Amino acid sequence: MATDTHETSTLAAVPGNGAGVSKPVFGEINKYDFRTESPAIFKARRGLSRDIVNQISEMKKEPAWMRDFRLKSLEIFESKPMPHWGGRIGVNFEDIYYYLKPTEQQGKTWDDVPDEIKKTFDRLGIPEAERKFLAGVKAQFESEVVYGSLQEDLAKKGVIFTDTDTAVREHPDLLREYFGKIIPPSDNKFAALNSAVWSGGSFIYVPKGVSIEFPLQAYFRINAENMGQFERTLIVVDEGAHVHYVEGCTAPMYSTESLHSAVVEIVVKKHGRCRYTTIQNWANNIYNLVTKRAMAYEGALMEWIDGNLGSQLTMKYPAVYMMEPGARGEILSIAFASAGQHQDAGAKLVHAAPHTSGRIVSKSISKNGGRSSYRGLVKVEPGARKSKSSVVCDALILDDKSRSDTYPYIEIEEQDVSIGHEASVSKIGEEQLFYLTSRGLSEAEASAMIVGGFIEPLVKELPMEYAVEMNKLIELQMEGSVG
């Protein structure tokens, strides 16, 4: 790979080259370009108000504390300005439906799931995936989880894996202890919005010492025009426990703008381990503005693996707050920006205790006028002695129209630390392309192969079916990209 720049320990932004973002082009990924008719049972009015929030809470038969939490969050949302950095957020909050409920009740078995919804999942390959690989499936369709299954032995071990709405009803004390505590509504405008209108998402509790060897999975998609999706996930990994949660998402395409704004809160207690894997492939019109944060306690390990494809604008910076000595945080991020797409993705590591260590590896690809930005923060609090952090971000730019920027923020308030930062920007080398094409590969195949190789170190961390899907998505993104 022809590396144009290579720098160490910089606080400055690396200016991108090439032109800015061009108009969205639809039809590039057409694999998921379909929609099924879905009879939504209740559709709230467009727009946002106390009435709507009250209505959502009432529909869900929520306790007063949750309703009050929502209403307070709405006030915070209304009082907060839009973020003034990142990308242009062209969302009209009055045009969005804040709640849809596709079925009266959550399906208990696959047979109970309505045919329309099954058809959608069939086309996404979910049932096979479940049979082959998955132990528990939580599939979110529109705003609520419509299908869930959990292996019995997990239940016997005391593991809770349910949708968050159910958890409000069935595990109120446990949920309330953490809900909104890791990411308070006041954190940012979109966290506040989610807190006001959230629906669906997963709640997972893994009791002390319980290790779940297979990944738990949620798979969901947006399927209503102009519909915001505000799922809310909370994962609590108790002392010495271990879980890997996989969230996947493909979205069909629409011609009007749509908003996805999730909140994911995770607590990993002493010597616990949690890995959270996301592959998101949003339609080109989606604003994907997500807040994800984990608190890791003594000797705990939190890993985020975050793959971002599609969307008009993604702003997402999974964070690990290392709260006690020995806590570790690892964040692997892949972003692919094509025409009309801006991936403003990155990570945050906060060292709040001594002897904590963190690592960020970011790989971004920009093509066909796409723009990808790495935005990352490494913060070392006073007293967090002997902390170690390393950040490696590599950007691959496939043509002169595309752009890549790096915004690494490093705030260190302690002397005795070791922090490293490396950034590289590459273009696909002519020599590599020639080597591969001289063996009979078309230029598009050769480019796809080089790109696939570029992200391979991250893809190999994915569960197998996700690795396969990731590679397929990259191939689709690369098709017709050359010439």
Add this chain to the structure above:
Amino acid sequence: MTSQHPEKLIIQDLHVAVEEREILKGVNLEIGRGEVHALMGPNGSGKSTLGYAIMGHPSYEVTSGSIEIVEADGNRRDILAMEPDERARAGLFLAFQRPMAIPGVRVADFLRHAVSNVRNPERKEGQELVPMKEFRGELKAKMAELQMDTDFARRYVNDGFSGGEMKRAEILQLAMLAPRFAVLDETDSGLDADAVRLASESIARIGGADMGILIITHHEQLLEHNIPLKTHVMLGGRIVESGGPELAAELHKRGYERIRASYPEAAAAEEAMAAEAAATA
């Protein structure tokens, strides 16, 4: 259908420039399928340039002349009009002197794509690859013949390979792709004596009577099992002399003094090219 013609690679009066500097100044060469030719000459005389031009490297601009394949039916195919991948699909191959590393791409995955395209020249992106089981079996057998460890297929293409591993990987690709005409650019450099012998035997076995091979080399060991029908000497961007295997032996023993003395014009061109290259470096 006319009578059967011998398939040939024909290069006529080929002029090639890199960044507007002329490197090849009129090369003529004819290689029949099944023939082995050796190409020798001092460094910088244009040997690798000829390989790149045959394969269609975008930085190597053909300013005049032609490269054609004469098919068995007598038709001539214009190679210069083809993209590199089309040339590979037409049965051309270049073993690189310095193969490129492709990090993250496994040898087996890369070769399966290459084999699929070369064996089915009409294949489009996204269409079926050669069946995995069949491909794996073949790859394993070819690797065994080349005394390569099976782990090799899982490694990233040329990434962290030793010089010898790279060259063996090139021979493996030659074996799997089975081209009609191959240029082997210093496939012996960086190899020890045993490895050169193995390479020489392997190339002879792979080539057989089906392949036209142009071996670019500074030594004769690689030719031990590949006795060239003709040896060509390149100097200053031209083939100045052609002979039999004894010419390769002479050049290997005595160097290029006699050649330079016999072809003063080419020797002058060589000096001018070297000076120009030094000035632009």
